[in-house]
Amino acid sequence: MPRADLIVNLVRAGTQGDQRTFRSTVEAIAAEERAKRHTQLADRLEENLRQPAPSAKAAEVVRSFDGGHGGLLYEVEPRRGLTSMFLDIAVATPVRELVEEQQRAELLRSYGVEPRHRVLLEGPPGNGKTTLAEGIAFELMVPLFVVRYEAVVGSFLGETSGRLKRLFDFARTHQCVLFFDEFDTLGKERGDTHETGEIKRVVSSLLLQIDSLPSHVVVVTATNHAELLDRAVWRRFQLRLNLPAPTPAQRAAWFERFEETLGVPLGLSPKTLATRLPVQTFSDLEQFCEDVHRRYVLALPGADLKRILTERLSQWKERVGPTAADRP
Missing domain, CATH: 3.40.50.300 (P-loop containing nucleotide triphosphate hydrolases)
Incomplete structure (x- = not known):
């Protein structure tokens, strides 16, 4: 709604005592100001909106986001x-x-x-x-x-x-x-x-x-x-x-990006890794690469990335079972 219409609605609601329209109009103005990064003005508008009306109980507004004290x-x-x-x-x-x-x-x-x-x-x-x-x-x-x-x-x-x-x-x-x-x-x-x-x-x-x-x-x-x-x-x-499970092409692309992030050759091709790693979710792909990254950093300066990858693949196969490519 254009700003001029919001102001007109605000004045009309105030003069007529229409609390519902008054609140919704102020909320719209606050959201518009927050979108423009005018956070202080938006906070002041919302703070004043939470003030109780005469002889009325203050409205409960949820402000806790950290999981404590009953925040929603x-x-x-x-x-x-x-x-x-x-x-x-x-x-x-x-x-x-x-x-x-x-x-x-x-x-x-x-x-x-x-x-x-x-x-x-x-x-x-x-x-x-x-x-x-x-x-x-x-x-x-x-x-x-x-x-x-x-x-x-x-x-x-x-x-x-x-x-x-x-x-x-x-x-x-x-x-x-x-x-x-x-x-x-x-x-x-x-x-x-x-x-x-x-x-x-x-x-x-x-x-x-x-x-x-x-x-x-x-x-x-x-x-x-x-x-x-x-x-x-x-x-x-x-x-x-x-959102389906990753395709073989997506798994290979994941390892290509991982290789770029490390800045060193993996020692195994992304396609080979995508075939040999027995995972079916992006979450597992992320965990595997984080696992490899940790071992690589701890093995510096003489880290053998191919050996690390081979060891991690063996561990993950024991964890979730062999892939179809590994079966006779």
Whole structure:
């Protein structure tokens, strides 16, 4: 919404005592100022918005991100961009389009169109769902807020829905990426006869909150069990992406990059390593290379990288079993 319209709405809401419109307008102005890196002004606006009205109880606003004192979120500083990931074209293209839409949101809004901002990621664990959420936040230069389920899910009737509302109330005042890992924890199928009425109410509350999020909040959800999600969850998301296990070509490209990072020949070709290493996830690839890197550094200055790689391959084969290439 143009700044002039926001100011008009603010004055109208103030004179008419419309607290709901007043709060949403101030939240929109604060988010706009934060997007411009006017963080002090945005903080002051939000701080004053949290002041209690006369004879009213102060609203509880979640500010703890470090996992302590009952905070519903914790903040992760994005350190890895999309270029650090090995993404299929079917994933990389729509994600980069979403980033472009967010970066050029004002142009879209001038034509009456909002950028996409709801993403559902599915696939086996260890293949980059969390890293992709971090990559989106990195590209947009915004904080990544991760939901803490142990703080959100309560044991009393209505407690979880109330905490979810507070969580979303906080998120909508920031330009950010809001990440729900293991989304099936909250978004379970409401038709499941084994679930209680409370879970069904939580899912309904969650869907309503997602629908009401402004487009400057990019909500990314991830699940290893897409079949458990409520059917109504799927249509809430404008991007529904599958992150599969790494292909042989991606594994080889991973080792090519690792060789460039070390700055010395590996002694074995990336293709050979990709074939002989018995792993099926990007997470395991990363751990293997970190393992090799540690042993290489500790063996300097006379490190034999080929020998180190051979030893590590033997250890990892014992850990997860032989590859198809090693079987007779």
